[in-house]
Amino acid sequence: MNPLSMETCVRLDKKTTALTPPEIQNLLGQVLGWQLIDRDGTLIITKPFKFQNFNSALSFTNHVGQQAEDQDHHPAILTEWGQVTVTWWTHSVKGLHRNDFIMAARTDAVYESYFRA
């Protein structure tokens, strides 16, 4: 179990800033398969997860959504037949926060627990 997945998201205030590139690289090394992308100037992390059918994909989407509600930090989740792509970033800092890597690790944990038998 990734220790990051045991952490809980912190509440952000107006002074919270985005992670620096070295901080991002450090955290990126602690989660597997997450791709760092610059989307119109905002850094995001994204990862595709594979499933046997649509229903399993949708079930995973719901599990990730439940984590998002629990932690009050919400991703973009693209649900398709056999695949779910989860994307994390922090709107208020216009980039990445440690919260995003915590959620990435929690997303992986959900997949490991329920969908990779």
Added chain:
Amino acid sequence: MNPLSMETCVRLDKKTTALTPPEIQNLLGQVLGWQLIDRDGTLIITKPFKFQNFNSALSFTNHVGQQAEDQDHHPAILTEWGQVTVTWWTHSVKGLHRNDFIMAARTDAVYESYFRA
């Protein structure tokens, strides 16, 4: 209620071809707010739906997913805080089929029934 939403998807075989541009324009005129997009050479239709929060968005995603399972025709559903973007196309014809417009109308019907009080 859009009459298209009362239709059921037909099963496709290898001979089924994509709709022609005039057929697409005709059907596009029968659904409201769906945008026709050429995505890497494949025509798709897509529409964003607004919600008050993440949970309502996720609930809508599940309703649309249930319709997809019922009709055995599956979309791409992007779930975010306050918004769900649904995209329909038919993989086997590398474009659009009447089934996609039936599902677009069914998607609208779900939104009207459950989420627009």
